[in-house]
Amino acid sequence: MTASSNRVSQAGLIWRALVLPAALIIIWAVLDAFSLLNSNILVSPTKVLVTAYQGFADGSIPGATAATLLRALTGWTIGASVGLVVGVLIGLSGIARGLFDPSISSLRQIALFAWIPLFSAWFGNGEIMKVTLISLGAFFPMALGAQAGCQNVPAPFREVGRALELSRFATLTKIILPAAVPAILTGLELSLNIAWLGTFGAEYLIGTGYINGMGDGLGAYLAAAREYARMDQVLLGVLFLALIGVALDRLVIGLSRRLIPWRTA
Amino acid sequence: MADSLTLSPPKKLDAGSVKIADVSKTFRVEGRTVHALDSVSLSIEAGEFISIVGPSGCGKSTLLRFLAGLDGPDSGRIIVDGEAIDRPSLRRGIVFQDHRLLPWFSVEKNIGLSLHSVSGSEVEKRERVQYLIDLVGLTGFEKALPHELSGGMSQRAAIARGLAPRPPLLLLDEPLGALDSLTRSHLQDELLAIWEREKCTVVMVTHDVEEAIYLSDRVVVMEPRPGRISQIFNIRNARPRYRDDPEFVTTRREITELLGSQKKKNH
Ligand SMILES: Nc1ncnc2c1ncn2[C@@H]1O[C@H](COP(=O)(O)OP(=O)(O)OP(=O)(O)O)[C@@H](O)[C@H]1O
Numbered sequence: 035m036t037a038s039s040n041r042v043s044q045a046g047l048i049w050r051a052l053v054l055p056a057a058l059i060i061i062w063a064v065l066d067a068f069s070l071l072n073s074n075i076l077v078s079p080t081k082v083l084v085t086a087y088q089g090f091a092d093g094s095i096p097g098a099t100a101a102t103l104l105r106a107l108t109g110w111t112i113g114a115s116v117g118l119v120v121g122v123l124i125g126l127s128g129i130a131r132g133l134f135d136p137s138i139s140s141l142r143q144i145a146l147f148a149w150i151p152l153f154s155a156w157f158g159n160g161e162i163m164k165v166t167l168i169s170l171g172a173f174f175p176m177a178l179g180a181q182a183g184c185q186n187v188p189a190p191f192r193e194v195g196r197a198l199e200l201s202r203f204a205t206l207t208k209i210i211l212p213a214a215v216p217a218i219l220t221g222l223e224l225s226l227n228i229a230w231l232g233t234f235g236a237e238y239l240i241g242t243g244y245i246n247g248m249g250d251g252l253g254a255y256l257a258a259a260r261e262y263a264r265m266d267q268v269l270l271g272v273l274f275l276a277l278i279g280v281a282l283d284r285l286v287i288g289l290s291r292r293l294i295p296w297r298t299a
Numbered sequence: 300m301a302d303s304l305t306l307s308p309p310k311k312l313d314a315g316s317v318k319i320a321d322v323s324k325t326f327r328v329e330g331r332t333v334h335a336l337d338s339v340s341l342s343i344e345a346g347e348f349i350s351i352v353g354p355s356g357c358g359k360s361t362l363l364r365f366l367a368g369l370d371g372p373d374s375g376r377i378i379v380d381g382e383a384i385d386r387p388s389l390r391r392g393i394v395f396q397d398h399r400l401l402p403w404f405s406v407e408k409n410i411g412l413s414l415h416s417v418s419g420s421e422v423e424k425r426e427r428v429q430y431l432i433d434l435v436g437l438t439g440f441e442k443a444l445p446h447e448l449s450g451g452m453s454q455r456a457a458i459a460r461g462l463a464p465r466p467p468l469l470l471l472d473e474p475l476g477a478l479d480s481l482t483r484s485h486l487q488d489e490l491l492a493i494w495e496r497e498k499c500t501v502v503m504v505t506h507d508v509e510e511a512i513y514l515s516d517r518v519v520v521m522e523p524r525p526g527r528i529s530q531i532f533n534i535r536n537a538r539p540r541y542r543d544d545p546e547f548v549t550t551r552r553e554i555t556e557l558l559g560s561q562k563k564k565n566h
């Protein structure tokens with residue numbers, strides 16, 4: 035009963051979410067039908083569709099998407115892994131907190147793209163630089179989530195561990211980390227989001243155009259489209275960024291719901 | 300069928316004696332001082348079954364937490380088996396008022412966790428866990444997560460977790476509070492059977508005067524503000540006891556009247 039009514043409302047939610055985009059597309063198409071679009075500002079929906087078809091046919095769109103995805107996931111994996119370890123350490127140990135916490139809190143205040151000048155001096159403008167930047171972006175939310183999760187384990191659960199004479203290790207694996215899982219997963223979701231946004235920025239801003247030739251990925255695709263005033267490609271690129279970003283987000287949120295059934299019940 | 304961990308004799312006979320001497324504790328709650336306990340003294344012999352009754356806020360849980368070693372008094376001493384308590388121990392098992400099952404573990408794993416730091420083989424421990432699950436009537440719910448249990452089922456799982464390491468001193472904070480009367484009287488009898496078999500000392504907090512008389516050697520009545528012992532009732536009736544026995548009824552009336560007069564005095 036409840037399961038099916040839940041499913042109905044889920045489907046309802048999806049339809050409701052589609053109302054606004056659908057309305058925009060219709061307005062767009064109507065404006066185009068009455069030739070009200072200035073092609074320097076907005077091209078017609080059909081033109082975007084044709085460009086999409088061509089992009090798939092010549093492999094440029096799948097290629098750019100794959101490059102961006104790979105880069106984002108690499109940076110995310112590295113940044114989130116380091117963030118998890120550092121966050122757990124800071125969350126557990128007062129000494130680690132004293133050592134790292136002030137520095138991390140300060141560094142976090144620096145906008146991600148403000149690192150670009152420094153990183154390009156250190157790592158050049160190639161792949162290493164981009165992945166480092168993305169990893170750094172992914173690091174902070176993960177570290178913060180893991181730290182908060184380990185630090186805020188409810189006292190009643192800690193007392194269970196004390197009453198059962200659990201060793202430090204058993205307390206960590208059976209009480210602290212499981213209790214921190216929801217916060218860690220939130221950190222994971224946020225860090226993926228930052229990694230995705232950061233990847234685009236890195237591709238768009240670093241090593242494209244004049245200096246080092248073309249990079250690859252959706253960011254470079256968009257940079258080139260802008261360079262050549264290809265409004266159709268700009269729109270297509272933006273659309274793809276949004277679609278894949280949302281898909282990634284949903285995927286991770288769906289997985290994390292499954293991991294913590296006691297949270298969603 | 301009981302398992303080998305269940306059948307092996309209690310580790311040490313005569314364990315579980317308690318001496319509470321002049322214990323006081325105050326808390327600061329929103330700027331006010333709360334005298335949770337005010338020079339409470341009580342001696343409990345090894346193997347005794349003690350119930351504590353008293354109105355909400357008279358310090359019952361606080362006293363139990365001290366016995367468990369989760370907290371300590373401001374002044375006074377608590378000695379168990381000749382040693383001052385300075386930390387929790389598996390030799391003093393506590394069943395919390397709020398069951399405190401870990402939400403990420405199944406019933407089975409929650410109970411098994413209390414055997415984590417106990418010696419014994421995995422097989423023995425698994426058998427012990429299953430035996431206790433059957434004992435508290437949770438057969439078929441071994442793999443269930445706490446959020447899938449009713450309040451009473453959670454309470455029973457928590458009791459099983461408290462019993463698993465066979466503590467010589469068993470501390471129960473309203474363990475049967477969330478149960479229906481049938482399950483409740485069944486578990487009362489199970490509790491008695493366990494107590495007789497294990498020869499452990501039991502200190503149980505309850506709001507149910509009848510339950511206290513039915514089970515205990517002594518019923519300790521406490522009163523609040525400041526939390527202290529107002530009277531101790533010796534229950535001498537032989538077990539099994541009958542709730543309609545004249546002596547039982549008289550004692551129940553005495554305790555109920557005492558609790559009632561406290562209420563008047565404090566209002
Ligand atoms: N950790 C704490 N911090 C502040 N005050 C506390 C704390 N623990 C207990 N108290 C106070 O001490 C008093 C006694 O609390 P306690 O939990 O021992 O009562 P109780 O007899 O178990 O009540 P109940 O029957 O409602 O469980 C209460 O007034 C409570 O507010």
Ligand SMILES: [Mg+2]
Nearest residue numbers: 359360396472
């Ligand atoms: Mg209490």
